[in-house]
Amino acid sequence: MLWREEFSVHAAEERYVTRRQFGKFLVLTSLGMLAGNVWILVRSLWRRPQAVAPQAIARTGDLAVGGVKVFRYPGANDPCLLMRTAEDAYVAYSQKCTHLSCAVYPSDDGKRLECPCHEGYFAVEDGRVLQGPPPRPLPRIVLERRGDELWATAVDVGAEKS
Amino acid sequence: MTPGSAPSRGRSAIDGAIALIAVLLIVQMWLLTATLEAFLAGHHGPALPAALLSTALFAACFALYLFIDRVDRASRRGP
Numbered sequence: 001m002l003w004r005e006e007f008s009v010h011a012a013e014e015r016y017v018t019r020r021q022f023g024k025f026l027v028l029t030s031l032g033m034l035a036g037n038v039w040i041l042v043r044s045l046w047r048r049p050q051a052v053a054p055q056a057i058a059r060t061g062d063l064a065v066g067g068v069k070v071f072r073y074p075g076a077n078d079p080c081l082l083m084r085t086a087e088d089a090y091v092a093y094s095q096k097c098t099h100l101s102c103a104v105y106p107s108d109d110g111k112r113l114e115c116p117c118h119e120g121y122f123a124v125e126d127g128r129v130l131q132g133p134p135p136r137p138l139p140r141i142v143l144e145r146r147g148d149e150l151w152a153t154a155v156d157v158g159a160e161k162s
Numbered sequence: 163m164t165p166g167s168a169p170s171r172g173r174s175a176i177d178g179a180i181a182l183i184a185v186l187l188i189v190q191m192w193l194l195t196a197t198l199e200a201f202l203a204g205h206h207g208p209a210l211p212a213a214l215l216s217t218a219l220f221a222a223c224f225a226l227y228l229f230i231d232r233v234d235r236a237s238r239r240g241p
Contacts, residue, residue, distance in 0.1 A: 020230060037194055
């Protein structure tokens, strides 16, 4: 037919090229995955312990038992919660949920920290995940008492000891 | 074109290789996700084995791509 001669497109060959291009695309995606893994490896090998300056966050008498105070540590964009769980017990955690960084809040009974976005729950005692999608415990703020002041001295993300 | 002809067999081989690449790629995606999750949790141990495994998976994908390329060229060249 005339149109076949004018438009000499061979469907089978076209399909071949498309498949080969698709294969190339998949291999390039695989290369991207490899680059991601190598990036993580480099970050893991060259990690440096983050030195964060201690910071006074509250006076011991500021909070009643069951009370909560928001502070920022180690940076201005790192909101944290300080909670007085007993007469002489304080705990502090990052306020960012480990799922998608929504702000967590203490539950009404004060025994859990709740993420309202996807109903993730964390234990007040140690920040572990009780329920919901968060994959990791809340980063714990290491506290130190200096006289009648509470100081935040470090952030413990639950990293393995090395 | 008969079903058993060389281009048809070539197409089947290419389809199979692409399917295998896709499976390997899914494994590699899972590996990257799991490694990133462990890294963000402060666990740096899995980074090295994951990188080695990812390298092996990429090498397999690349080998399959070379196979696709070779079969494709052979099919085009004809008997």
